[in-house]
Amino acid sequence: MTALPETSSATVGSTSRSFPEGFVWGAATAAFQIEGATSEDGRGPSIWDTLCARPGAILDGSDGTVACDHYHRWESDLDLLADLGLTAYRFSISWPRVLPTGRGEVNAPGLAFYDRLVDGLHERGIEPFVTLYHWDLPQALEDLGGWRNRDTAFRFAEYAALTQHRLGDRVTHWTTLNEPWCSAFLGHASGEHAPGMTDPVAAVRASHHLLLGHGLAAQALHGGRRPAQVGVTINLYDVVPASDARADVDATRRLDGMQNRWYLDPLFTGAYPADVVADLAPVTDMAFVEDGDLEIISTKLDHLGINYYSSFAARGLATPAPVPEGGRPTPWVGLEDVELADRGLPQTHMGWDVDPDGLRKTLVRVARDYDVPPIFITENGAAYVDEVVDGVVDDPERVAYVDAHLRAILDASDEGVDVRGYFVWSLLDNFEWAWGYTRRFGVVRVDYDTQLRTPKSSSRAYAAIARDNGWL
Numbered sequence: 001m002t003a004l005p006e007t008s009s010a011t012v013g014s015t016s017r018s019f020p021e022g023f024v025w026g027a028a029t030a031a032f033q034i035e036g037a038t039s040e041d042g043r044g045p046s047i048w049d050t051l052c053a054r055p056g057a058i059l060d061g062s063d064g065t066v067a068c069d070h071y072h073r074w075e076s077d078l079d080l081l082a083d084l085g086l087t088a089y090r091f092s093i094s095w096p097r098v099l100p101t102g103r104g105e106v107n108a109p110g111l112a113f114y115d116r117l118v119d120g121l122h123e124r125g126i127e128p129f130v131t132l133y134h135w136d137l138p139q140a141l142e143d144l145g146g147w148r149n150r151d152t153a154f155r156f157a158e159y160a161a162l163t164q165h166r167l168g169d170r171v172t173h174w175t176t177l178n179e180p181w182c183s184a185f186l187g188h189a190s191g192e193h194a195p196g197m198t199d200p201v202a203a204v205r206a207s208h209h210l211l212l213g214h215g216l217a218a219q220a221l222h223g224g225r226r227p228a229q230v231g232v233t234i235n236l237y238d239v240v241p242a243s244d245a246r247a248d249v250d251a252t253r254r255l256d257g258m259q260n261r262w263y264l265d266p267l268f269t270g271a272y273p274a275d276v277v278a279d280l281a282p283v284t285d286m287a288f289v290e291d292g293d294l295e296i297i298s299t300k301l302d303h304l305g306i307n308y309y310s311s312f313a314a315r316g317l318a319t320p321a322p323v324p325e326g327g328r329p330t331p332w333v334g335l336e337d338v339e340l341a342d343r344g345l346p347q348t349h350m351g352w353d354v355d356p357d358g359l360r361k362t363l364v365r366v367a368r369d370y371d372v373p374p375i376f377i378t379e380n381g382a383a384y385v386d387e388v389v390d391g392v393v394d395d396p397e398r399v400a401y402v403d404a405h406l407r408a409i410l411d412a413s414d415e416g417v418d419v420r421g422y423f424v425w426s427l428l429d430n431f432e433w434a435w436g437y438t439r440r441f442g443v444v445r446v447d448y449d450t451q452l453r454t455p456k457s458s459s460r461a462y463a464a465i466a467r468d469n470g471w472l
């Protein structure tokens, strides 16, 4: 078993501790990563279908055509959730399933799938937490400029409103965007994600239109006929300097600026961080920000979703690092002279540092620096290499990872942070974006040849913590 970092107070199976009453226990997935059926029942193509078709874009050359075949196996997948005793499920709706060209006529069979899913959840006593955008933009909108085009923000709000119109009698918890940082900067600056562009100016522009789309959608959801609890999910990292050298300290400010404050500030203070805007000035101005946009973006939210996986140690370089042959440009626009230092922490199969105390620090920082609504950890989990032995998957590293991060949440709660729930990423092994099917995050294993599901020991360990609302 991988040792936990020394900074963590977490040890599997130690002292008895409880989460606040009513704490929500869930698992998360996303449409493109599990559904498959990409051309069934009138679904339109998404930017991820397009990227998957580009040679070399996906590590194992795979795509989302079948994925976990969840589109056909959703009932037994919901039974898995129920067997684990989880009371909430975070899933995303595929925009091109509902609106094949992103706008106009609703594709009734596509929307009907989510109708059945929501009913199936309620039948099992599981609360749906719906994410409207987990990266699968309709290709038809990309053809019109995607998120670089301001108009897409308005199309997103229309899609949000019509989805709520159909599901709002049974869905209360809505998340507009999942990790808009990835859509903007992995999608347009490093090019690792769809639409696979490497244009830093486009990335910054897209980041603004995504936030605008969030604000417009949040307003549309609040303005609907049904009561809606609305939030957005951002991916935050604890960023520390690699040393106390001045260059590292400044690199930390800049990296934290582009990764965390670029989202937290507009959402919760109604302004982009001035230092980051100044850092970006050699790359782009902010002419795409129109009067009133920031007011829309800072629309009051009912909850904040935080996805936390890891932390960064930033090192400032004397000269910008050249992009290695066959490598990708940095997703952090203007930070060519910043690198991530190796702290010798244990790492997951993604190569991400395991740092549970970074989650505590992130939560405490967010609550200290911003006026935030109640927080849900909408994703947390880890990829490890695991295997089936005699029909059993034993994944002690994932058990330890989840345990340690849950304890870090309680540590933050003890410091006064209002965290209301946790969604493990992920219910199932699935299509891990540019990594294809080579990285397994599930607490349930999926055999992609047979679609057999095998709950891993992490699913049972997690279910026990959820059942006991902590450690007895």
Ligand code: FCB
Pocket (backbone or CB within 6 Å): 030, 033, 178, 179, 182, 235, 307, 379, 425, 432, 433, 441
């Ligand atoms: C997050 C994504 C999610 C999954 C995990 C590992 O960035 O939201 O879809 O890929 O990482």
